[in-house]
Amino acid sequence: MNTEQNLKKAEWLLTSWNKETTHPEPNRLDFLISAVDLRRAVTTLHDAQWGYLSAITGLDLGVESGQLEVLYHFCNGPAITSLKVHLPRTGDASLPTIEDIIPSATFFERELSETVGVQITGAKSMDRLFIPDDWPEGVYPMRADFKIEQAAPVEGRYVDEIPEEGIVRGNTFVVPIGPQHPALKEPGHFEFTVDGEVVTAARMRLGYAHRGIEKAAESRNWIQNLYLFERVCGICSHVHTMAYALGVEKLAQVEVPMRAQAIRQIVAGLERIHSHLLWLGVAAHEAGFDTLFMYSWRDRETVMNLLEQITGNRVNYSANVLGGVKCDIGLEQVKVIKQGLDFLEVRIRHYLEVVTTDAMFLNRTRGVGTISYAEAERFGLLGPTARASGLVRDIRVEAPYGSYTRFPISAVTATNGDLEARCEVRLSELLVTCFAIRTLMDNLPEGPLTVKMPRKIPVGETISRVEAPRGELFYYIKSAGGEYPARIHVRTPSLCNWVSVLEKAVGRQLADVPMLIAGMDPCFSCNDRVVTVKHFSGQKTWSWKQLREYGIEYYKR
């Protein structure tokens, strides 16, 4: 079925509740429905297996309009259906939960209620997931009339968790993992209730690395935002700028030159190699196989050097600019990259052999955290985690963008769905990526690197999806026609994959938990981009001016 037919089918499915259809993009239909019909509409789409819930975006349409808008984005290949619900800004802004229909929605809903202030009724848990414990009640950072002064920390929301008499109640007690813990390379907090060695309950809390990037984006112009979104993630910085740039270029109706598209893809490919090798090291370390950890990180240096060779940077590459790329790849560099790939391919093949044959490592991965195809679909998993269960969730294949339209690639899948399969998928995928990079370099089109971009982006909204190393990266970009974006919403792949950890940890041994967390390749800083104001002393909120002065003073020394 092609995109056109898919959208027709969605329209037909939703006829009974649809009040107004809009067509913001060629591959997307918006259906206005009322809040009371939401659950039925979602159930219909879900039962008809029309795609998967990709994100929930909340927007404040402004004080004058007095309305909030909530968009439930369902993706089916390149076709996107958005269920649009309008809610009043003041008074009863509430929506029924859909987490019982689609489990992964729980994180989207919690984000929605914390940032935009839509109350979710009927949800199992509405504990704070992202915003800090001392954030005042009833203050929502993504509202249009939010002022930084409102966010002054409140006292008394902290609960001291350790009672005087000790921590063991009966046979069970809670093992906290994080925010600071050797298993986690980034801050997150998990509470695993254990009975002896067996996990009986799991809970999580995010938001320790909040930087308020989505809010910050509203006060920066289109070009500044490119560099802001590069900082969402330190591992996959390039795909974030790529998703953003592709979206803005789509809005501005600018066609990026072929050569720039190819170079973007090459950098993205190298970044995927870097990310997966990093992941392999972390996973091996969690399993207690430090030798593999050391070796894979040694080899990661090769690909980091290649990226430095192309872009001049090792972490935030800044390869993209709006309308093209900043750096060219010359003949000399093609040679160097090919040499690097020769080495990497040999190593990747070796690691693939290690993770599939080393008996001791297999002890810790084979049959651990198995997710079946049906479960993967129900949890709404993305990226390699889903592909390890045989579920093809790969934007490069489902909805090709950029150079993937010229040089299609095949999705790598496995069937077992356990940790071994996830190792296998990630490493086999790298071999495909190496091949794709070679193909692109052999067929590098001639031409300019950039085209001119307008300063002001025309009114409109767009959804930009690219495949990050961890899965589908989702950007919702809305322009009001000015130099500044009206709203940018980011949904990173890690957020969708959390459900798998929490569900699969229960009943397993404590020793498997770090492996399970690592198995989905979590990226906390990606998750935690939403909105907060960090306070340093715990007592006062710093204004922008104060922060600036602090920074200047700090670096004078």
Add this chain to the structure above:
Amino acid sequence: MNILPSLISVLIFPAGLTLIFSGMFYEWIDRKLVARFQNRVGPRWFQPFADMVKLFAKEQITPRLANPFLFFGLPVLAMAGALTSALYVPLMGLQPAHSFPGDLIVTIYLLSLLTMCIGLAGWNTSGRFSLVGATRALTQMFAYEAPFLLALLGPALAAGSWQISEVNRYAQTHWIVITQPVGFIVALIGLMGKLELPPFDSPEAETEIVAGALTEYSGRGLAIFKIGKSIELIVGITLVSAFYLGGLNGILPFLLKTIVVLVLMTMLQTLLTRLRIDQTVGLWWRFGTILVLTQIMLIIFLRSYPL
């Protein structure tokens, strides 16, 4: 004036200071080799010593819920156990400082004192990670203790004596590793379990339970535990190489044979992935114990009915 030689033998040579420093030296060889195998640079030769100096200079924090007497006493007891066990083994290839029939059993149980103390220390500090770590340490002890003891009994049975010096003398004329290879492997791996080295480091698996039973320890307490461990390393290696690798009858054979055992251990550490605690217990009881029991049966049988 025959108290002086005893004092020297306890405090300076071969036990006491010499033992502590050689323990640190062996720990350095272990760390350096593992690092080189893993493509890292590894520590400089004085690093274990520098670690100890640093730890001794640091503040020791006593957890609120811990019994302070036990908290300070357990590391001392653990190190005392390890130091005492050194008196009965042929360190540096010399005759053991003390010897009596049946000292093999005493030595093995003195060596276990360290693990017991670590378990108790974890229970005493009642931190969450310490509790899990202590449970694992003690569970693991029940797993490897029996096969390790049986593996050392093999040579003792062959020598016809449960006195370490006697077995050592017997071993100088018989390379037991050739006649009892299974026992050697079990003893070697059992020693790694005793020392909580990878792959048997689940009691202190940092990615799950931070530092296990010793999570709450800092400063002197931690330093003393660490010293106890490095002494146990050298005593354990001495015991295994004396029993299986043709005995120890001089400083040169001692260095050569113990370092061979250490290198074997570092190789295993590098190559193997950490086992979960249930896998550790399963491995020892399903394979280790049964293999070594079979071998002991054979020895007893052959000694009663020589071919």
